Amino acid sequence: MSTRPNVVVVLLDDVGFGAPATFGGPVETPVLDALAGEGLRYNHFHTTAICSPTRAALLTGRDAHAAGVGTVLNSANTNPGYEGVLRPETATVATVLKQAGYSTAAFGKWHLGPPWESSQVGPFDRWPTGQGFERFYGFLGGETDQYAPTLYEGTTPVPPPDREDYHLTEDLAEQAASWMHMQHAMTPDRPFFLYFAPGATHAPLQVPGPWSEKYRGRFGAGWDVVREETLARQKELGVVPPDTELTPRPDALPAWESLGPDERAVAERLMEVYAGFLEHTDVQIGKLVDALKDSDRFDDTLFVYVVGDNGSSAEGGPPGSVNYMGALQGIPEPAAGLVQRLDEIGGPDSYPQYPADWAWAMTAPFQWVKQVASHLGGTRNPMVLSYPARIADRGGLRSQFAHVNDIAPTILEIAGTTLPEQVHGVAQLPMDGTSLAYSWDDAAAAERHRTQYFEVYGHRSIYSDGWMASAYHGGLPWGVGRPGEERSFDEDVWELYHLDTDFSQARDVAAAEPEKLAELQQLFLHEAGRVGILPLHDARVRTALSRMPNLSAGRKSFTFHPGTVGVPESNAPRLVGRSWTMRARLRRTGEEPVRGVIASMGGRAAGLAFYLDDVGRAAFHLRTFDVATLSLQGEDPVGPGEHELEVDFRYDGGGWARGAEVVLCLDGAEIARGRIAVTPPVIFSIDETFDIGLSTGSPAGPYRSPNAFTGGRLERVDVELA
Known part of the structure; x- marks a missing residue:
């Protein structure tokens, strides 16, 4: 057996801090619970607030803009840092581990390949198999149908297995577990790196009926009450401090009490399906844990479970939707008759997304949701890390600031390797993240990741030594497709929070601490300049000059x-x-x-x-x-x-x-x-x-x-x- 540990990294999609029961949420997550009991929970872990940038930062260890993927691929443009093209000077951790003798595989969602390179004409350099993964089974885009996915094996389109009870998350977990068993059987002395990124819980919210039926009636009190109950459980579990305050509901979102009976029935059912989808996904991840334990490899495996690539998604808009692709583009289905379709929701004839209020509730106790990089509802996600051979404090809590770009340096440290000066002949940029291994033996260890900027769609913030300055850049985090409206960055109002004493970002102290705010504003500009994104751009605003290559452009x-x-x-x-x-x-x-x-x-x-x-x-x-x-x-x-x-x-x-x-x-x-x-x-x-x-x-x-x-x-x- 190898003396170097195996590595498994799990990245869920669109799950907020307040969703999983392991962190006080209303959704049961038994596998996450078990891993937390055998490892560590991190309650100050952060993502970038949106999909593709988080994945780029996780796999490269660099800030997303430095890796070239500062926005979701759907909004990629020619501005530096937003091209949606992984840069060769930011090689992935999979590439480094492969060169160091690891077997590597990726299962699930990729969403790091430019659309014009995602057809069968290639090139395939930025597909998973061109980025260090020897095996890939999954899908390339931002989402896919769970019952009839758009699947690829390597670089080849393949149909899903032909069975009546097919579900993508189950398939991915079975494929990944089988791959791990094969590694153990054929090359027991070779360590492996497995990246598992299911499409869940990104829309469409699709899950077999028994999983959502389990949650019937649990959300009848509505999002405002559920959020209060979540905070109470979070305090009881100790994942938030006792003095944590619940931040208020945004003005753009309705109170539960303002809804009519039919609206409540639809909203309640959509949330039940979301909850079933999340629990179902967590249980499938248990297949990976079981495969490791069956092979006697669990104790020697670093298992990183990141619960969401950003906060919960409000992209269903305030009403939610049974077919949210229309709602996303401003064409929601007629409200009349939806209450008669409740039993369809979550099945193969639906393409649903829950209401934005539920997304907000699932980020409790924080402000805002996915896309909003200025506030913790968009950027703070649960994370559990297990490595029994190395971590003695089983069930411990770690509250040092951590970021998704810390995962790659952590992996390299425990694998006993370093980032080469060159990869494939290209000089490498240093990693921006910091290994988290320092925190394993001492819950009180001084945090080493002391500064981190965030930016998505002009929403921006900067963390430094317990303080956070935040600027919300307008608009609402739902809707897609039409060009955005220009808004001067000078119009944005900066807020200031002392997170050491204000866990939930509830008390804006900008007026009382103008010097600290000015200091952090300058620090943000320094960081933005360092990664090359000045002057700032809002990727929602698209012009002819900023459009990326397209294989059909100009053709009739x-x-x-x-x-x-x-x-x-x-x-x-x-x-x-x-x-x-x-x-x-x-x-x-x-x-x-x-x-x-x-x-x-x-x-x-x-x-x-x-x-x-x-x-x-x-x-x-x-x-x-x-x-x-x-x-x-x-x-x-x-x-x-x-x-x-x-x-x-x-x-x-x-x-x-x-x-x-x-x-x-x-x-x-x-x-x-x-x-x-x-x-x-x-x-x-x-x-x-x-x-x-x-x-x-x-x-x-x-x-x-x-x-x-x-x-x-x-x-x-x-x-x-x-």
């Missing part, structure tokens, strides 16, 4: 052939907000009808499918979230021989999300026509793709993926954009 004509699959929607022909024509040339070669997908984009939440049904009739299906649907179909099956099928999409124009008339033709003759009142304004989905000859991910039409084209030959598909 495209020709595709079968085998074109997994093209990110953002880099495929843009089929929203305009007119277009799609023509397919195909041949029916025998007596059997031609069936299956010709072309599809998007998935179950919203998407379009050009296909042939089970009896061989030409068909077109378009779904605009839960707002509008259009299905067209020919009367007769396509006959033997060569044919041309065409979809003519005629957009109304005059603004966002307008309607369209759609004409379906066979060999130049119209066979169906219809109208849809609303079309997606910005995107069909975040993670679904454009595919020819089959559907990857969740089905974009009324069929089961992949629904591959059969019964003949699909020659080509031409797309013309108006």
